[in-house]
Amino acid sequence: MQSESLQQQMNITFPQTTQTIVPLDTSCNDLHDGDSPRPRPRDRAESVNTLVDEEKGTIAQPIERIKTIGWDGPDDPENPKNWSNRKKWIATTVVAMFTFISPVSSSMIAPALEQVGNDLHVAPGFGQSMLLSIFVLAYAIGPLFLGPLSEVFGRTKVLYLAYLFFLVFCLACGFAQTQGQLLAFRFIAGLGGSAPLAIGPGVLADLWPAEKRGKAFGLYTAGPLLGPAIGPILGGFIAEYSTWRWVFWSIAIYTALMQIAGVFALQETYAPILLARKAARLAKEARESGNADNLSLQPTQTTPPLPQLIQRALKRPFYLLLTQPIIQALALYQLYLYGTIYLVLTTFPIVWTTVYSESPGVGGLNYLSLGLGFLLASVFASRLNDKIYIHLKSTRGFGQGRPEFRVPMMFPSSLLVVIGLFIYGWSVQFRTHWIVPNIGSFLFATGTIVSYQCSQTYCVDAYTAVAASAMSAVVTLRSLAGFGFPLFAPAMYDALGFGWGNSLLGFIALGVGVPAPLAFWFFGEKMRMRSSEARSE
Template sequence: MASGLSDSTLAASDQSSHSATNAENPTAQTLSQQPRADEKAADVPTEGNAAAPGLLPNEGPKDRSANIQRSRSYGNGYGCTTFNDDEENTKDSEKGQERQFEVRFDGDSDPMNPRSFSKTRKWVIVAIVSAGSTCVTCASSMYTLTYGQITTEFHISRVVATLGLSLFVVGLGLGPMILGPLSEFYGRRPIYVFSFAFFLIWLIPCAVAKNIGTELVSRFIDGFAGSAFLSVAGGTVGDMFVRNELQAPMMIFTASPFIGPPVGPIIAGFINQYAAWRWTFYVLIIWSAVMLGLIIIGVPETYHQVLLRHKAAKLRKGTGDERWKAPIEVMQRSILQTILRSCYRPFLLLALEPMVLNLCMFSAILLGVLYLFFGAFEIVFTNNHGFELWQVGLSFTGLFVGELLAILTDPLWHNNYLRLLRKREEEDGESGGSEPEYRLPPAIAGGILVPIGLFWSASSMVVFAMVNRELISV
């Protein structure tokens, strides 16, 4: 359930902000300002060159092979700016394309550039996509407090009922491999609208299911559709904010999917205590319908490459010159090829990059522990403490408060990140670079605190069980 910026998103968000002309009102003066066809391509820096100086677009295979080795990150610290295979296809296509007809934004003040939005509008968009992430992850955990009723109604074991939670999480994991690449072709807004519409539609069979098979299939498709907000929404934040403004909005968005799991049982506890389990999904349907309306009304397209494609279309219509092209229009790549690459690359990285494997295992263990609590809390607090269902839901308040406290420490870790950047600059005399390890200190602290918390929790349960047994025997 991790969220972050993909390589393509970072490349788009750090692109050079220069356009050939204004799409709405092209003039002869602006056309004359374009570089001549016989000028060197190096005179017009590409996105990659802007991100990592010194790597020229005409480097040969020998030079490009050096990129496999470790290199500095010139990104924003949330990821590394890289040169993926898709961008190499652009170079091949540019051999027959005059670069002076490549459409760019007229700086950050360009009306078509999402970075020209007012701060209020930017934060409204961040709030909507973050609330969408919270809604999806709430749907994953609210289901856990329906176990008592659905096991009786469907005549199934608790283990089978737990599959509804597991399949939803599987859908959350598989969805980004498909929805992420599609957003690079069609933009972020269509993915939001269609995926959340499917998320809403497949909540209906969850609510009216007459057997466990319908419930399980619907839960999987729900997780798959809802995963768009865990994979694409981070790119929306990067589209609107420049590098030095990313910390605060990214903190809000990154926290939103982790707030959902503990909040879900708190809400579901009250619902299932006083109403039938189907009302858990009725509430989610109402919530999702409101969210879908907010997405349609308040979240515009923000993906730079798609917006440049729209700008190029307007420019071609206004000038009658078909040579004006956006970068995405000259890329020689297919949707199927991009999706297939997105599907196998994660496994390739897991197999060939020990650091990626270790970090993924660390995240998987933490996520597994979090979701294990959803099944364990009801058993522990019902059997040992005699809690009612709404009280069991409130027991997740501890997780919620802990996550809020962790979010509030973000400025501390950000200041430490800036300190490491200054230290590196003083030692190497190089500014603007970063290292992925500079983002690891909070993970190191978490790696120490999580085992302490688990031992504390287990010890308190054992002690209480022993005391309770002694009291009963007396």
């Protein structure tokens, strides 16, 4: 079903002619997902990107006798959902690799904080924790702009430009001479590095139908969680055998290589942009062929102007976060997950270098337990997620998919988070063999990424047409937790110890993480039905 306001936003008009070429409204471009189309909202003019006139850069109102330009049937090869599996997986992998390196940068400096403190005269405790966390604070701001802009100018342009920004300021971090410079450069690099966190879900929603989306998200969501676990391993050896400055320079080198690979491997996926290009191409061909003598790209009254369109897009994440119960619930749920992850990551250097007296390089190897949990859960849980979705769609949905069909795996994963935290905390408290806290870390990581993966896919399934803006709202709130939680971690563990400190996290996980899936399962559909933005089936 199409929205009238969406069609107005995407029309090219040609005055004084009997034929006008416009792109078909594809804001609901997931109609091949096997799900019911979204209901017509009251006002959705801000929900898709504009069609820009190739000469004037403006948007025209529709006039009489419009020829609609859409996909050439359900099997149109230009539709990203009909790309070959190879092409779609290449694009998914590139986005996942973009998403991986930014979280690596967020934590890679952790084992070298003592070196940084000595060189730049940064006091231990809060000062050094701020150097680590300031990067994640930028995650709470960048997505509010980058996600919506990708729904105006397209996914690839915003992603490439933002990551160029990230590359430049990662390089600058390696040349910082004062604490203030490093804080500023880390924050600005974080703004650019937040782009794939906001744009990546939109790319996957463009590419994959709902029945196959879980597997793609399994690869994508590994980045934000696997990155913070892998980063300290690499950073520990770099800090031990080189200087902390090479932590940032190595990230810049990797980012430059990914930028080059992305240019060749990642094409635009956002359907309104692709159809806008198609409409402009057909209009140009019509003029050149002489088949339409009066065909002109001189638009009539423009509505809305591009600045107004950008303004609407930038307001969208705030609107979603303030008015959508599903977004609020998912944001709070991921806030708890993300904050807990960064609290645990903050304790790791202390546990292995202080409690177990290991060198920074050897101590960093213990992050493999987290990385292994993240990786195995991403591979196996994502496949199971899609199978459960398809099964429930046929048995309980009567052929109709629902975002709530992503919830069942969150029940056991939430319990794994609780169990892992208790094992990790008390084994460190009593200084058991090093394998025991690693087992607890593995269980915690496994439960966390499954919960994270399911909640992320739930959000995209519910807000497919505006997936980038919806995830931007969620990322903003959860990133505040990733920034703030590590700042009070040293004081909490000094006061409570590792046993009761992690037990406190476990009790919070028991009180928040376990009831949350129940709420999504029993009340999620009711909350979506009350929303003009979420899909209602």
